[in-house]
Amino acid sequence: MTHILIIDDEPGIRRTLASILEDEHYRVFTAEDAVLGIEILEKENISLVFLDVLLPRMGGIEALDTIHKNWPQVEVVMISGHANVDMAVRAVKLGAFDFLEKPLSLDKVLTVCRNALALHKLREENHALKKKVPRDELIGASPEMEKVKALVNQAAISEARILISGENGTGKEVVARTIHRLSPRADKPFVEVNCAAIPETLIESELFGHEKGAFTDASAIRKGRFETASGGTLFLDEIGDMSLAAQTKVLRAIQEQKIERLGGEETINVDVRILAATNKDLERACAEGKFRQDLFFRLNVIPIRLPSLRERKSDIPFLLFHFLEALSPDAVEFEKEALDMLGDYSWPGNVRELKNFAERIAVMYSGGKVGAETAAEFLKKDALSQAPGQAGEQALDETLALKGLLDKDFNTAKEFFEKLYLEFQLFKNHGIISKTAEAIGIYPSNLHAKLKKYKIAIPANKD
Numbered sequence: 001m002t003h004i005l006i007i008d009d010e011p012g013i014r015r016t017l018a019s020i021l022e023d024e025h026y027r028v029f030t031a032e033d034a035v036l037g038i039e040i041l042e043k044e045n046i047s048l049v050f051l052d053v054l055l056p057r058m059g060g061i062e063a064l065d066t067i068h069k070n071w072p073q074v075e076v077v078m079i080s081g082h083a084n085v086d087m088a089v090r091a092v093k094l095g096a097f098d099f100l101e102k103p104l105s106l107d108k109v110l111t112v113c114r115n116a117l118a119l120h121k122l123r124e125e126n127h128a129l130k131k132k133v134p135r136d137e138l139i140g141a142s143p144e145m146e147k148v149k150a151l152v153n154q155a156a157i158s159e160a161r162i163l164i165s166g167e168n169g170t171g172k173e174v175v176a177r178t179i180h181r182l183s184p185r186a187d188k189p190f191v192e193v194n195c196a197a198i199p200e201t202l203i204e205s206e207l208f209g210h211e212k213g214a215f216t217d218a219s220a221i222r223k224g225r226f227e228t229a230s231g232g233t234l235f236l237d238e239i240g241d242m243s244l245a246a247q248t249k250v251l252r253a254i255q256e257q258k259i260e261r262l263g264g265e266e267t268i269n270v271d272v273r274i275l276a277a278t279n280k281d282l283e284r285a286c287a288e289g290k291f292r293q294d295l296f297f298r299l300n301v302i303p304i305r306l307p308s309l310r311e312r313k314s315d316i317p318f319l320l321f322h323f324l325e326a327l328s329p330d331a332v333e334f335e336k337e338a339l340d341m342l343g344d345y346s347w348p349g350n351v352r353e354l355k356n357f358a359e360r361i362a363v364m365y366s367g368g369k370v371g372a373e374t375a376a377e378f379l380k381k382d383a384l385s386q387a388p389g390q391a392g393e394q395a396l397d398e399t400l401a402l403k404g405l406l407d408k409d410f411n412t413a414k415e416f417f418e419k420l421y422l423e424f425q426l427f428k429n430h431g432i433i434s435k436t437a438e439a440i441g442i443y444p445s446n447l448h449a450k451l452k453k454y455k456i457a458i459p460a461n462k463d
Contacts, residue, residue: 001025001026001027002026002027002047002048002117003026003027003028003029003044003045003046003047004021004026004027004028004029004046004047004048004049004050004113005028005029005030005031005037005040005041005044005046005048005049005050006018006021006028006029006030006031006049006050007030007031007032007033007034007036007037007049007050007051007052007055007060007063008030008032008050008051008052008055008079009032009033009052009054009055009056010052011032013052013079013102013104014030014032016104017050017104017109018030020106020109020110021109021113024110024113026113029044029046033055033056033057033058034051034055034057034058034059034060034062034063034066034220035057035058035212035220037049037051037063038063038066038067038220038221039221041067041070041071041074042221042223046071046074047074047075047117047120048074048075048076048077048113048116048117048120049067049074049075049076049077050077050079050100051063051064051067051076051077051078051079051096052078052079052080053078053079053080053082053087053091054080054082058219058220060078060080061087061090061091061094062219062220063220064076064078064091064094064095064096065094066219066220066222068094068095069222070222070223072095073120073123073124074120075097075116075117075119075120076095076096076097077096077097077098077099077100077112077113077116078091078096078098078099078100079099079100079101079102079104080099080100080101080102081101081102081103087099093432097112097115097116097119098112098115098116100112137174137178137322138152138171138174138175138178139315139318139319139322140312140314140315140318140319141314141315141318142307142312142313142314142315144307144311144312145307145312145315148175148304148306148307151302151304152175152178152179152182152304153182155179155302155304156178156179156180156181156182156183157182157183157184158302159273160301160302161254161273161274161275161276161298161299161300161301161302162176162179162274162275162276162299162301162302162303162304163276163277163278163282163296163299163300163301163302163303163304164176164275164276164277164278164304164305164306165277165278165279165282165303165304165305165306166277166279166305166306166307166308167279167306167308167350168279168349168350168352169309169349169350169351169352169353170306170307170308170309170350170351171306171350171351172237172277172279172306173192173235173237173277175277175304175306176190176192176233176235176237176275176277177190177235179233179275180232180233180235180275183233183273185231185232185233185273188231188232188233189228189229189230189231189232189233190229190232190233190235191225191228191229191232191233191234191235192235192237193206193207193225193234193235193236193237194237194238194441195236195237195238195239195240195241195242195246196237196238196241197238197441197442199443199446200243200245200246202443203242203243203246204246204249204262205218205222205224205262206224206225207224207225207226207246207249207250207253207259208224208226208227208249208253208259208260208261208262209221209222209223209224209226209227209259209261209262210222210224210261210262210263210264211261211262211263211264212263213263214261214262214263214264215262215263217445218262218263221261222261224259224261226253226259226270226272227259227268227270229270229272230270230271230272231271231272232272232273233272233273233274233275234272234273234274234275235275235276235277236250236274236275236276236277237276237277238277238278238279239276239277239278239299240278240279240280240282240285240291241280244290244291244292247291247292247295248292250295251292251294251295251298253270254274254295254298254299255298257269257270257271257272258270274299276299282296282300283296308347308350309347309350309351309353309354310346310347313343316339316342316343316347316354317339319351319354319355320334320342320354320357320358323354323355323358323359323362324358324361324362327358327359327362328361328362328365330365330367332361332362332365332370333368333369333370334369334370334375335369335370335371335372337371337372338369338370338371338372338374338375340372341372341375341376342375342379345379357378357379360378361375361378364378415454418450418454419454419456422436422447422450422451422454422456423456425439425440426451426456426458431458433447433448433458
């Protein structure tokens with residue numbers, strides 16, 4: 001039976017809505033404010049929420065944001081007797097399915113309810129389908145990759161912790177997702193945490209969650225990544241960048257499979273399989289006192305080292321045509337000299353750089369075979385391989401389109417680039433702060449501060 005939650009401070013509205021929905025054979029829960037509603041969301045499998053805008057203790061818009069962050073699969077319909085266009089637009093931007101004005105129309109309520117639940121069902125089916133179809137694959141037939149594949153297949157069926165190491169761009173996340181997909185936990189959550197992207201002051205809250213009032217901005221209870229991953233897999237990416245203080249808390253959580261939310265006293269049992277990844281030499285970091293040796297031993301039960309692309313050059317054609325097949329509707333052909341040139345290139349960005357190269361080819365390809373000269377132009381091999389003071393500087397200037405930037409002092413150049421970068425990302429993400437922050441890996445509050453610092457106006461949403 002589908003579960004629906006009504007959050008409204010008016011008893012009459014709660015009773016009327018509940019009666020209408022129960023007649024349609026839905027199971028209905030009610031709450032007089034958002035705080036109580038969130039407690040119900042934590043306990044029950046809710047599919048749809050009817051949420052009033054004006055509520056005591058926590059406003060409806062704030063509650064909508066909290067629900068969207070912690071229960072993104074739940075559809076929310078906002079209701080209000082004091083609605084205006086700006087409020088409705090803001091609610092929809094924050095993820096609301098629809099906005100209903102009081103007094104509520106029976107037909108409108110039922111129509112919106114059915115449509116919201118239909119979308120909810122579609123999203124669940126889409127999510128289930130994505131689990132069945134791998135998003136990424138381990139591509140390559142070189143001896144180095146065959147060894148990795150064999151190790152992944154063997155390790156996936158166990159519950160052992162795995163430490164994946166390798167240079168940036170070698171595919172550590174792909175390996176982690178493959179392990180989860182092949183494991184007995186495949187139908188449970190795969191939760192990724194980029195340890196390098198989270199400020200040290202927020203890492204504990206991000207991993208373990210927080211209680212309401214735990215700190216200034218903690219207006220509601222929030223589950224951490226350990227809780228949301230319970231039953232499934234928690235992938236700690238770039239764990240070598242985690243602070244020693246955070247490492248201590250993670251070690252305890254791994255050892256005991258128990259956590260406590262920030263500001264809370266209740267011990268919460270969790271069941272997570274830990275996969276970790278790093279581009280650093282953790283053994284050396286342990287010797288230098290930058291990484292806890294006991295945590296390293298806990299994580300390094302099964303080590304998987306990913307070779308760089310220059311260590312498996314025979315895989316370059318396989319990877320290139322795999323990416324092009326997904327990116328371009330037309331078959332792209334390369335001359336032998338072009339493939340030889342790609343094989344001779346050092347690929348400092350590894351598979352990620354090769355994928356970027358394939359994307360440029362897919363966009364700019366105009367037919368015929370791609371020759372060595374054309375491939376070199378897309379790759380900018382000649383420019384990037386020269387001395388930094390000559391063609392390397394020119395390539396950077398052309399690539400970034402920031403003429404004169406390299407003649408500025410460090411702080412001026414950094415601020416100039418950061419401002420341009422943020423303006424571009426805002427435009428690319430249609431001026432949506434939360435979406436832009438997620439895309440560039442920082443918190444919305446940090447993004448707001450930077451926009452204020454550089455006096456960047458938020459562009460109008462093109463949606």
